[in-house]
Amino acid sequence: MTKKLMKGNEAIGEAAIAAGAINYFAYPITPQSEVAEYLCWRLPEVSGVFVQGESEVAVGNMIFGAAASGKRVFTTSSSPGISLMQESISYMAGAHLPVVILNIMRGGPGLGGILPAQSDYFQATKGGGHGDYRLIVLAPASVQEAVDLTILAFDLADKYRNPVMIIGDGMIGQMMESVEFPEKYRDENNPDDFDWALTGADNRPARITKSLYLDPKKLEDNSIKLAEKYKKIVEAESRHELYHVSNDNQLLIISYGTMARICQTVIDELADEGISVGLMRPITLYPFPGAELYAEATKKNIKRVLTVEMSMGQMVEDVERYVVGKKPVDFFGRTGGIVPTPNEVKDKIRELLKPSPKAKKTKSSRKKQIKG
Amino acid sequence: MSGQIDVVFAGFGGQGIMTAGQLLAYTAMEEGKQVCWIPSYGPEMRGGTANCTIVVSDTRIGSPIINNPAGACVFNRPSLDKFVPSLRAGALLLINSSLIDTPSGRSDLIEVKIPINEIAMKLGNPKAANMVMLAAYVKATGVVKMKSLENMLITKLGHKKSALEINKRAFKEGAKAVSGLQVRDKV
Numbered sequence: 001m002t003k004k005l006m007k008g009n010e011a012i013g014e015a016a017i018a019a020g021a022i023n024y025f026a027y028p029i030t031p032q033s034e035v036a037e038y039l040c041w042r043l044p045e046v047s048g049v050f051v052q053g054e055s056e057v058a059v060g061n062m063i064f065g066a067a068a069s070g071k072r073v074f075t076t077s078s079s080p081g082i083s084l085m086q087e088s089i090s091y092m093a094g095a096h097l098p099v100v101i102l103n104i105m106r107g108g109p110g111l112g113g114i115l116p117a118q119s120d121y122f123q124a125t126k127g128g129g130h131g132d133y134r135l136i137v138l139a140p141a142s143v144q145e146a147v148d149l150t151i152l153a154f155d156l157a158d159k160y161r162n163p164v165m166i167i168g169d170g171m172i173g174q175m176m177e178s179v180e181f182p183e184k185y186r187d188e189n190n191p192d193d194f195d196w197a198l199t200g201a202d203n204r205p206a207r208i209t210k211s212l213y214l215d216p217k218k219l220e221d222n223s224i225k226l227a228e229k230y231k232k233i234v235e236a237e238s239r240h241e242l243y244h245v246s247n248d249n250q251l252l253i254i255s256y257g258t259m260a261r262i263c264q265t266v267i268d269e270l271a272d273e274g275i276s277v278g279l280m281r282p283i284t285l286y287p288f289p290g291a292e293l294y295a296e297a298t299k300k301n302i303k304r305v306l307t308v309e310m311s312m313g314q315m316v317e318d319v320e321r322y323v324v325g326k327k328p329v330d331f332f333g334r335t336g337g338i339v340p341t342p343n344e345v346k347d348k349i350r351e352l353l354k355p356s357p358k359a360k361k362t363k364s365s366r367k368k369q370i371k372g
Numbered sequence: 373m374s375g376q377i378d379v380v381f382a383g384f385g386g387q388g389i390m391t392a393g394q395l396l397a398y399t400a401m402e403e404g405k406q407v408c409w410i411p412s413y414g415p416e417m418r419g420g421t422a423n424c425t426i427v428v429s430d431t432r433i434g435s436p437i438i439n440n441p442a443g444a445c446v447f448n449r450p451s452l453d454k455f456v457p458s459l460r461a462g463a464l465l466l467i468n469s470s471l472i473d474t475p476s477g478r479s480d481l482i483e484v485k486i487p488i489n490e491i492a493m494k495l496g497n498p499k500a501a502n503m504v505m506l507a508a509y510v511k512a513t514g515v516v517k518m519k520s521l522e523n524m525l526i527t528k529l530g531h532k533k534s535a536l537e538i539n540k541r542a543f544k545e546g547a548k549a550v551s552g553l554q555v556r557d558k559v
Binding site: 174177178261263268339342 | 401407408
């Protein structure tokens with residue numbers, strides 16, 4: 001394998017091709033546009049298809065139709081564009097269709113800005129569209145991991161017949177790092193391998209792809225079927241990485257994507273000061289590595305758990321959900337396109353770990369009160 | 373941190389800032405180092421500042437965002453004003469004295485003035501100014517070998533003979549501009 005120096009956006013485009021996904025539909029938007037720019041010349045080289053839709057609403061419906069054909073289908077966008085696709089994402093989840101969607105996040109809400117953010121965590125992991133559905137959500141922290149997770153995303157989408165979303169902050173898309181691709185690229189899927197793909201009902205009964213069930217019992221059955229699928233996903237697909245985790249840690253950071261790398265620098269620098277901090281980096285945001293978080297966070301030596309995000313605090317709600325009040329959960333974040341610097345995070349940690357004389361004071365003052 | 377070098381290349385659009393930074397990143401990667409190149413991207417004004425940060429490390433790179441860079445190559449005055457305050461003590465500051473007529477005003481930096489535009493003009497192509505700066509930085513810090521840098525240039529520009537020759541000479545001139553300076557241990 002040869003190493004290449006590539007921008008995250010371009011590397012993700014190449015990774016889709018490596019995964020045998022050569023059917024691509026998109027509409028340009030900063031900071032994701034280089035994916036489309038790259039694939040518009042690269043796909044013809046591999047006999048692939050790139051259709052630029054007239055809007056993200058159109059793209060959402062194009063991928064819906066294309067995914068029903070059993071071929072691997074890919075789209076990329078950034079926050080406001082992803083919002084426009086939510087209707088079709090809900091439909092595709094309801095219709096059990098595999099598709100991979102990349103969201104290179106920018107600041108929101110609304111049209112927001114174009115600089116990096118992580119404020120689409122709720123949208124990606126808690127729905128976004130309507131109905132009882134989930135997406136598998138993957139969060140790379142480097143260009144190489146973006147490549148690896150893009151390939152994995154297509155495998156997971158096919159395996160569970162469910163939309164998979166890759167979310168990266170703008171930085172993942174814009175930065176260049178060295179990457180390696182698999183030596184052997186996958187061939188395109190053969191739709192005949194699937195008993196659900198719409199391939200033309202010649203010499204076989206017709207198949208139906210839909211998310212409309214007017215009979216409430218049938219609709220409930222579909223939701224139960226989805227829920228059973230999500231249960232399997234939660235049991236089998238949770239992924240995370242630990243950094244500098246040891247029995248000396250006083251504090252555990254939970255952070256994902258580029259923010260986790262900044263926290264890695266924070267941890268190295270604090271170690272030089274004699275402050276021991278560990279990091280747990282969820283790689284899958286859904287399923288969230290909750291059991292693993294509980295195990296790490298409730299260790300005796302951990303005094304506090306700090307969630308660091310480029311948002312006003314979204315993943316922190318999941319962290320609280322799994323730490324279940326066993327340890328204090330704190331939050332630090334910047335948003336709007338501002339990326340927290342290592343210094344800011346270090347200041348927050350020093351402040352949190354400052355021994356507070358408060359507890360003793362209240363005791364002694366209470367004593368005084370009793371005496372008085 | 374030991375084993376990690378970071379540097380900012382900054383100037384205005386068209387000065388070859390991104391190209392110079394990328395050439396450094398490619399070279400470091402070829403030498404088997406970990407590398408991260410990150411551009412300033414955003415609603416930038418035409419003729420405003422453009423910059424990129426390059427981190428080169430022997431081990432896994434953490435933050436691609438550098439609070440206090442160990443080096444800066446500034447190609448115009450706005451970049452000097454923008455990056456000088458954030459440089460760490462002892463940092464290497466290379467100033468394009470063709471366009472910047474003021475010193476940084478800091479006494480804790482290793483500061484070198486190089487008239488990169490004039491040098492490039494003399495070589496016959498003003499576009500080679502960025503390569504003069506890049507070579508000066510590489511020579512002064514030893515972040516990669518000069519030979520590796522030249523090999524990478526040949527890989528990237530091998531098909532354009534005349535451009536290759538001028539850039540090779542630009543490398544020599546850049547290296548000459550910092551001869552005698554050895555700051556490897558300090559950055």
